[in-house]
Amino acid sequence: MVVVMSPEATEEQIARVTSRVEGTGGRAFVSRGVVRTIIGLVGDIESFHGLNLRSMPGVEAVHRISDPYKLVSRQHHPDRSTVHVGEPGAQVAIGPDTFTLIAGPCAVESAQQTLEAAEMARAAGARLLRGGAFKSRTSPYSFQGLGPQGLEILADIGRATGLPVVTEVVDARDVALVAEHAHMLQVGARNMANFGLLQAVGDAGRPVLLKRGMNSTVEEWLMAAEYVAQRGNLDIVLCERGIRTFEPATRNTLDISAVPVVQASSHLPVIVDPSHAGGRRDLVVPLSRAAIAVGADGLLVDVHPDPENALCDGPQALVGADLRELASAVRRLTPVVGRRA
The missing domain is CATH 3.30.70.1140 (Phospho-2-dehydro-3-deoxyheptonate aldolase; domain 1)
Known part of the structure; x- marks a missing residue:
């Protein structure tokens, strides 16, 4: 109830x-x-x-709610929610009336690299800056992020460019530290079912970006959001980033149908991460077009000034002509579906 x-x-x-x-x-x-x-x-x-x-x-x-996810269900909240990110007076809206582009480097590598990526993102129309200071990687030998130093770089670049910052937190013990530097806390796909972390970010007083787990159903995803909401935080944005299937042609399989399915079940905004879904630069723009057409509330996209030498996910990062094509797609297609970028 x-x-x-x-x-x-x-x-x-x-x-x-x-x-x-x-x-x-x-x-x-x-x-x-x-x-x-x-x-x-x-x-x-x-x-x-x-x-x-x-x-x-x-x-x-x-x-009286029949859905197991009571707080994020649309049964008691028929109007879809808008989440506001950033400092008072300069907040960015993510919700049904707008289309919000979030872009930046997958990982913060240096101040110069982050600044260049942020300027690229802003020029393409991004309203929020994403960047990873802590990285959950499959291999323990892969770049794990700069940690606290990366948070400071990201916060400095966010202030310099006027872009509110979104960054991932991977450990409940780091939530307070990350919340000091970021305007929005991201919970990655590998941590979607880390219930202690979900409760900790729910207590942090910051909006939360919750990615779908690579093997998770829509209901499991919404139940993860319920953990955050139960701690007193309804400012949650869901992110579809592709699921693991039998098909090896792409890094993951973008479940584009999840966007309208979730929007019918939950009042929370839903965005799409085409970079991690496809895992290839040439797929990002086509998948972005599909996300816009199906009614997503925004995109989360990787950009990098030098993808060939990126320490994390260089093959999927946009640069140059590809980024300009993405900006053009957002600018041209969002009005067609009744959104403003």
Whole structure:
């Protein structure tokens, strides 16, 4: 069951609802969005019906939810959400009315490389800067990122270019440190089911970018988002980045159908990562066109000033003419589907 509080609800009214629920032995999880606060109830549904929660001050509606992911479900939140990233007064919106390009280097290698990549991204129309300071790699011998030094570089370049920063956190112990430097915390595909990390980023007070696990179903993906929402954070953006199938022709198989499927089930924004889906530079623009056409809320794209010498995922990073083609595709196609970039 979910209690939707009115936009004008006070903290005292929210506290009264949670207290009444907990008085019956139930549990109440408060999640705050930009406009509304939602309280997810866990316990004996029949006993909740006897609490007359609908009549309490500040309560707008009470819904019985059949989906296992109660807080991120669209059953109680029919309008799709918009997530705002960045400092107050200079926030970037990700949601149903806009199309948001997020771009930057897969990994922060140096200040100069990050600055060049950020300037390339901004010139292509990117509104947010992505870059990895901590990297989850299949091989322990691969470049693992610069760590805290990379965070400082990324934050400095973000300020210099005016782009809010998105970066991955791979360990719950690093969440506070990463949150000091980034405007949005990314949970990568390999950590989608790291439930301790999901709870930690949910507590961090920052928007969260949650990638789909390479072997995960849509329901498992949404249940991972529920872990974040349950900690009080509804500012979650989902990212489809391809799943592992039998087909070796591409790095992953982009599940383009997941975008409308998730949008029908959840109010959260959904973006697409064509770089990690295809794993090849020549596939990024075609997959981006498909993402725009199917209704994605944005793209997450790798760019690099010198892909041939990149320390991470150089073959998929855009540069030069490919990046200009991507910018052109976003500019031309988004109005066709009723979006503004």
